[in-house]
Amino acid sequence: MREHRLVIASPDTMGEGLVAVREGSELAIELRLESVHEGVLATAEVDAVAEGECGRCLTDIALPVEVEFQELFAYHSGEAFEYEVQDDHVDLEPLIRDAVVLALPFQPVCRPDCPGLDPETGLRLADHPELVTHEQGDPRWAALAGFEASEDESTGAAASAAHQQREER
Numbered sequence: 001m002r003e004h005r006l007v008i009a010s011p012d013t014m015g016e017g018l019v020a021v022r023e024g025s026e027l028a029i030e031l032r033l034e035s036v037h038e039g040v041l042a043t044a045e046v047d048a049v050a051e052g053e054c055g056r057c058l059t060d061i062a063l064p065v066e067v068e069f070q071e072l073f074a075y076h077s078g079e080a081f082e083y084e085v086q087d088d089h090v091d092l093e094p095l096i097r098d099a100v101v102l103a104l105p106f107q108p109v110c111r112p113d114c115p116g117l118d119p120e121t122g123l124r125l126a127d128h129p130e131l132v133t134h135e136q137g138d139p140r141w142a143a144l145a146g147f148e149a150s151e152d153e154s155t156g157a158a159a160s161a162a163h164q165q166r167e168e169r
């Protein structure tokens with residue numbers, strides 16, 4: 001078994017969404033290579049930083065990305081393996097790329113409760129809390145506000161009906 005700790009610059013940009021691990025940014029890789037009967041078992045942990053924009057307010061953000069994977073690189077055996085030992089090496093790049101790209105958030109945010117941009121002024125609401133009002137809430141919820149009120153009434157009616165029944169006994 002061999003263990004390596006590698007720090008390399010990403011050979012190119014990984015990811016095509018709002019955030020990506022950019023070419024030249026640092027990848028820290030903890031790697032374990034084990035000789036097994038069929039080939040070489042590679043286990044890796046990769047730490048990187050994805051950079052891009054918050055999906056709600058477009059502020060620049062940097063997010064830590066941590067991924068792990070384990071894959072068997074088989075010796076040539078006639079059987080079809082997805083990954084094989086080539087001459088005397090294993091190529092980890094496609095595995096690292098797939099793991100990192102899959103781990104990138106589809107809707108990255110600068111913070112979980114990022115309020116986004118003001119629809120009228122385009123200002124970042126986190127910087128201008130005075131623009132946030134309750135009336136500005138998502139209009140899709142407005143329809144539900146009516147349901148909430150009528151549900152309260154019916155619960156009240158049911159409660160008073162139950163009360164009446166008890167009195168009748």
Ligand SMILES: [Zn+2]
Pocket residue numbers: 054055056057058059109110111114115116
């Ligand atoms: Zn944001």
